[in-house]
Amino acid sequence: MKNILALILTIILVSACEKNSDPSVIAPEKLVGSWINSSWSESNISFEKANGLKYQDYGFAFYSNHLFVERKNSGWCGTPPISYGNYVGTWIKKGSIINITVDYWGGIAEYQWELVSVDQNTLTIHVLKEVYHE
Template identity: 35%
Template sequence: MINKYLLLCFFLLSMVSCTSNDAEIPLSDNLLIGSWVNPIYDGETTTFKRASALPDKDYGISFKLNGVLVERSSGWCGTPPLSFFDYTGQWQLEDSLILISQEHLYPNNYAWRIISLTKTELVVKRELTEQEIDYRDLMDLFDDLYELKVNFTCNNASNWTYTAYGSKACGGPQGYIAYPKELEAAFLQKVNAYTEAERAYNLKWEIISTCDVPREPIGIECLNGYPVLKY
């Protein structure tokens, strides 16, 4: 009878010990859950350290169980004195890829590839998402049309003209661009290619823009060899 009593006490003690240890284990077996601070940038990788909470006056990012992400940042400017704000978003994990979506960023979807992850350290590498790849392709098209005219010096404004380019998500062009008349056929072809590509990009990624209409220039003048639109 005594042996049975001792066995029962040992069993109950074991249960209490297990409960005590479990209390120290995070609510999720996903080590990513929690706050990460003190980013150290080394080439293409960034190393974070785990913290109990986000810092008041420094960068940090927090991954929550419900898929909500909180980023504490001073924004893009970074001019002292810095003011830090919380930006929320969504995150999900696909294998070793962290997919992040935030409304205040553009492009508003980006991804981090997990290089290593322990209880105390997170090392990630920025990886281009499909949207960012599409955006780079779009910018390559714009560079193509810009490079076409860059070697032409503006000495006589009568040799230059302008055209609308691009497609705002709300409709209408992004703006106007000057080009030499002798390049008209080739230049307009590239402008049309860029405009159609931007229209397709806006539809694919549901881009939002303002609906104001850019003012059309009234002419061109040459300043220091460059064409300047007159309004």
């Protein structure tokens, strides 16, 4: 009987220590910073936290005032050598959804990303929508 009671108590303690990974309860402040080095895994994209954006590579930054800066291809041609530029926009998080409106070389882009997870080193998203307006 003591063994069963000890087992039940252990299970309760372990399950109580489980961290909450629900992206809808993640504070928007956790997104603030620069994110670079994208990598794909199934249908998700992960980014590494950085001190700043790379000069000649894709990345983006969330700012606490809801400013969004995306460093990306600055022209229609994707053939190397590629020129990169910073494009400014805005972002807002509602639940686990991040809505972004940002300029690009041909007009304005609207992104809708689902926040999968974020910690001090990694941001993982799932792209729900990308719309480009001229």
